[in-house]
Amino acid sequence: MDTSRNKYAMRLLWSLLAALLLGSVARAQTPNSCLDCHSALDPPYKVTGEQFSQDIHAQKGLTCASCHGGDPSKDDQDAMSKQAGFRGKIARKDVPALCGRCHSDGAYMRQYNPSLRTDQFAQYLTSVHGKLRAKGDEKVAVCTDCHGVHDLRPANDTRSKVHPLNIAQTCARCHADAVYMKGYSIPTDQFAGYSASVHHEALTVRGDLSAPTCTTCHGNHGAAPPGVSTVQNVCSTCHVFQAQLFESSPHKAAFESASLPGCVTCHSNHRIAHPTDAMLGTGAQSICTNCHTEGDAGYQAATQIAQQLDRLDTSVKGANEILDRAESAGMEVSDAQLEQDQARDSLTKSRVAIHSANPARVQQDVDAGLQIATKTHQEGASALKERDYRRKGLAWSLLAIVAVVIGLRLYVRQIERRPS
Ligand code: HEC
Ligand code: HEC
Ligand code: HEC
Ligand code: HEC
Ligand code: HEC
Ligand code: HEC
Ligand code: HEC
Ligand code: HEC
Ligand code: HEC
Structure with a gap:
């Protein structure tokens, strides 16, 4: 009983000694008194080793002193003495210059990392954030608002605040906070709108990283509202064909002279929805009738384009339906189904072509689609005819078989009835 307790005490002593020894060796290698004290402090002074080890700066060998100054080898308050170059807390207004000190130095x-850009600070100075900050505004975003601090990760890390999937939330912390943004003249509905948009859906639901988030349209560091003349450039980096057609449309010059931005006048900027054919024409959901009235050329074009699309849509749907029926009846229509893909393509193209606001231009794609859909419809129809023909044939042969069976029965009965 006694000996085992002694053994236990000895083991405890040894492990304590070992721990002390190892601890002092580790400390001699990377003295960081800052972390030793600060990991034990309460917020906002708390910075733990676990947290800081996630920081890209720590991973690249930088220390607390790289940003705050001071002497991490002193383990008392001398670590934070003026003589050791300690700068203390970095005020919000000084953050961009601090980060820029290294990040602007090529x-x-x-x-x-030779491939890392070094224009973030310069770009920031041109942004609305940077310009207002220069005038003494303390509420605009500084580097740490978007990137965080002390566990700052590169953008390609999914936990980074600036990863494409997290960016909207990062901006929303201020831009969706009506109380915080009180006193500024801009709305606070960008995040709500964006969250309901086709772009948000493509990015987060379908994981399509080519869909835009806030910074794709506004720039990472030069965040500014796109001016009337540049909005369309933003959209056209991705939607090339719509932009080309819009360029050649009567709306290009008309919108410019009315100071209306290109694409977003019809689609909105943040709450972009899936467009429908009902946006054309003159019905309740038409956007053309926002500006055009009965009798003018735009109104006529709107009516005409809606009819063109309706005709092709009906024709494609009709062909779809008859081919599906033929297929489920077991007929071979795979070639026609393949052709039908092209008809559907033409319908998509026609919906792009509407951006020309020119019925003659839309007609080109509509005609191509109608031609194919008419053909595939015929192929579907003749497949069904063939099926009917085969059914009739089958019916006749069944009838013949039944007749033979009945005949045989009668014959057998006759034989049976004969007296033997
Ligand atoms: C002996 C413990 C100890 C050491 C070592 C230490 N700190 Fe501190 N530090 C504190 C305490 C306690 C505070 C809280 C406020 C105060 O007393 O100034 C603080 C405050 C700070 C602040 C905030 C100052 C302010 O004005 O709000 C920063 C930044 C800071 N320390 C960075 C460092 C850095 C960098 C190092 C290493 C070079 C370091 N500290 C080393 C204990 C320590
Ligand atoms: C890449 C630069 C950088 C590094 C490295 C860094 N800090 Fe900071 N630290 C800052 C900035 C910038 C702020 C101001 C915070 C803000 O803007 O929200 C800050 C704030 C602080 C504060 C003050 C919190 C407050 O609100 O009063 C403390 C304490 C602090 N840092 C300690 C540390 C310690 C300890 C380390 C090392 C483990 C460290 N920092 C490493 C940039 C850095
Ligand atoms: C003492 C110099 C220094 C300071 C000050 C500094 N950084 Fe860095 N930063 C670096 C170095 C070095 C790297 C590592 C680059 C690499 O290897 O990819 C880095 C990396 C980064 C990265 C990751 C880049 C990437 O995608 O690979 C970001 C983001 C970043 N820093 C932001 C900041 C912010 C924000 C501040 C201010 C709070 C700041 N830095 C202050 C030197 C510094
Ligand atoms: C309004 C938010 C915001 C502010 C403010 C901001 N950044 Fe960034 N930063 C981003 C985004 C978004 C990215 C890019 C993410 C990506 O590549 O997808 C980025 C990327 C970076 C990178 C990686 C290299 C690059 O350029 O792609 C560095 C380094 C960086 N920022 C430093 C800074 C510095 C230094 C400041 C302050 C002068 C700053 N950032 C201010 C949002 C911001
Ligand atoms: C720390 C809070 C904060 C964060 C985070 C922030 N912003 Fe801002 N932003 C502001 C404030 C405040 C203004 C000034 C409002 C004004 O322009 O009157 C502003 C202005 C803007 C403007 C100019 C608006 C105008 O028409 O004047 C744009 C665009 C913008 N921010 C985009 C972004 C984007 C994109 C992000 C995220 C990558 C972001 N902001 C993150 C606070 C923030
Ligand atoms: C598809 C591109 C696109 C995306 C994504 C986008 N914006 Fe915008 N944003 C615009 C355009 C275009 C304008 C200018 C509106 C105009 O002139 O009609 C604008 C305007 C703004 C403004 C100025 C004030 C206003 O509402 O007019 C702010 C602030 C802003 N956006 C923030 C954001 C934030 C935050 C996000 C992400 C949640 C975001 N934007 C996503 C294109 C975009
Ligand atoms: C970074 C590329 C990018 C930018 C910039 C961009 N978009 Fe998109 N857009 C996409 C992607 C990706 C989709 C999803 C495509 C899909 O649904 O198959 C999409 C979908 C759409 C749709 C719905 C299409 C459909 O068939 O439902 C509309 C409308 C749209 N965007 C308009 C705009 C407008 C207007 C702008 C400028 C304010 C803009 N986009 C900027 C990439 C972009
Ligand atoms: C005059 C109003 C108007 C303008 C300006 C406009 N659009 Fe459209 N857009 C529409 C209508 C209406 C539809 C719906 C077509 C349909 O589904 O029948 C549409 C459909 C779309 C679609 C999805 C359908 C498709 O396949 O094309 C995208 C993407 C799109 N527009 C992008 C843009 C872009 C980018 C711009 C700026 C270059 C722009 N739009 C300018 C009215 C407009
Ligand atoms: C934001 C207002 C606005 C919207 C929405 C709009 N237009 Fe226009 N449109 C104009 C203006 C302004 C003109 C040039 C003045 C004029 O001829 O009426 C114009 C001109 C036209 C023209 C040329 C007319 C001519 O005289 O040769 C056609 C065609 C046209 N629009 C069709 C459409 C169609 C189709 C839609 C719906 C998809 C539409 N517009 C939506 C404002 C608009």
């Missing part, structure tokens, strides 16, 4: 950054 020669310095190249030592670590």
Whole structure:
């Protein structure tokens, strides 16, 4: 009983000694008194080793002193003395210059990562955030609002605040907060709108990283509202064909002279929905009738284009339906089904062509689609005819078989009735 207790005490002593030894070796290698004290402090002074080890700066060998100054080898308050170059807390207004000190220095950054851009600070100064900050505004975004601090990760890390899937939330912290944004003249519905948009759906639901988030349209560091003349450039980086057609449309010059931005006048900027054919024509959901009235050329074009699309849509649907029926009846229509894909393509193209606001231009794609849909419809119809023909044939042969069976029965009975 006694000996085992002694053994236990000895083991405890040894492990304590070992821990002390190992601890002091580790400390001699990377003295960081800052972390030793600060991991034990309460917020906002708390910075733990676990947290800081996630930080890209720590991973690249930088320390607390790289940003705050001070002497991490002193383990008392001398660590934070003026003599040791300690700068203390970095005020919000000084953050961009602090980060920019390294990140604008091409020669310095190249030592670590030659492919990293070094224009973030310069760009930031041109943004609405940077300009207002220069005038003494303390509420606009500074580097740490978007990137975080002390566990700052590169953008391609999914946990980074600036990863494409997290960006909207990062901007929303201010831009969707009506109380925080009180006193500014801009709305606070961008995040709500964006969250309900086709772009948000494509990015988050379908995981399509080519769909835009806030910074795709506004720039990472030069965040500014696109001016009337540049909105369309934003959209056209991705929607090339719609932009080309809009360029050649009568709306290009008309919108410009009315100071209306291109695409977003019809689609909105943040709450972009799936467009429908009902946006054309003159019905309740038409957008053309927002500006055009009965009798003018735009109104006529709207009516005409809606009819063209309706005709092709009906024709494609009709062909779809008859081919599906033929297929489920077991007829071979795979070639026609393949052709039908082209008819559906033409319908899609026609919906792009509407951006010309020119019925003659839309007609080109509509005609191509109608031609194919008429053909595939015929192929579906003749497949069904063939089926009917085969059914009739089958019916006749069944009838013949039944007749033979009945005949045989009668014959057998006759034989049976004969007296033997
Ligand atoms: C002996 C413990 C100890 C050491 C070592 C230490 N700190 Fe501190 N530090 C504190 C305490 C406690 C505070 C809280 C406020 C105060 O007393 O100034 C603080 C405050 C700070 C602040 C906020 C100052 C302000 O004005 O709000 C920063 C930044 C800071 N320390 C960074 C560092 C850095 C960098 C190092 C290493 C070079 C370091 N500290 C080393 C204990 C320590
Ligand atoms: C890449 C630069 C950078 C590094 C490295 C860094 N900090 Fe900071 N730290 C900042 C900035 C910037 C702020 C101001 C916070 C803000 O803008 O929200 C700050 C704030 C602080 C504060 C003050 C919190 C407050 O609200 O009063 C403390 C304490 C602090 N840092 C300690 C540390 C310690 C300890 C380390 C090392 C483990 C460290 N920092 C590493 C940039 C850095
Ligand atoms: C003492 C110099 C220094 C300071 C000050 C500094 N950084 Fe860095 N930063 C670096 C280095 C070095 C790297 C690593 C680059 C690499 O290897 O990819 C880095 C990396 C980064 C990255 C990741 C880049 C990537 O995608 O690979 C971001 C983001 C970043 N820093 C933001 C900031 C912010 C925000 C601040 C201010 C709070 C800041 N940095 C302050 C030197 C610094
Ligand atoms: C309004 C939000 C915002 C602010 C403010 C901001 N950044 Fe960024 N930063 C981003 C986004 C978004 C990315 C890019 C993410 C990506 O590549 O998808 C980025 C990327 C970076 C990178 C990686 C290299 C690059 O350019 O792609 C560095 C380094 C960086 N920022 C430093 C800074 C510095 C330094 C400041 C302050 C002068 C700053 N950022 C201010 C949002 C911001
Ligand atoms: C720390 C809070 C904060 C964060 C985070 C923030 N912003 Fe801002 N932003 C502001 C404030 C405040 C203004 C000034 C409002 C004004 O322009 O009157 C502003 C202005 C803007 C403007 C100019 C609006 C105008 O028409 O004047 C744009 C665009 C913008 N921010 C985009 C973004 C984007 C994109 C993000 C995320 C990548 C972001 N902001 C993150 C606070 C923030
Ligand atoms: C598809 C591109 C696109 C995306 C994505 C986008 N914006 Fe915008 N944003 C615009 C356009 C275009 C304008 C200018 C509106 C105009 O002139 O009619 C604008 C205007 C703004 C403004 C100025 C004030 C206003 O509402 O007019 C702010 C602030 C803003 N956006 C923030 C954001 C934030 C935050 C996000 C992400 C949640 C975001 N934007 C996503 C294109 C976009
Ligand atoms: C970074 C590329 C990118 C930018 C910039 C962009 N979009 Fe998109 N857009 C997409 C992607 C990806 C989709 C999803 C495509 C899909 O649904 O198959 C999409 C979908 C759409 C749709 C719905 C299409 C449909 O068939 O339902 C409309 C309308 C649209 N965008 C309009 C705009 C407008 C207007 C702008 C400018 C304010 C814009 N987009 C900027 C990439 C972009
Ligand atoms: C005059 C109003 C108007 C303008 C300006 C406009 N659109 Fe459209 N857009 C529409 C209508 C209406 C539809 C719906 C067509 C349909 O589904 O029948 C549509 C459909 C779309 C679609 C999805 C359908 C498709 O396949 O094309 C995208 C993407 C699109 N527009 C992008 C843009 C872009 C980018 C711009 C700017 C270059 C733009 N639009 C300018 C009215 C407009
Ligand atoms: C934001 C207002 C606005 C919307 C929405 C709009 N237009 Fe226009 N449109 C104009 C203006 C302004 C003109 C040039 C003045 C004029 O001829 O009426 C114009 C001109 C036209 C023209 C040329 C007319 C001519 O005289 O040769 C056609 C065609 C046209 N629009 C069709 C459409 C169609 C189709 C839609 C719906 C998809 C539509 N517009 C939506 C404002 C608009």
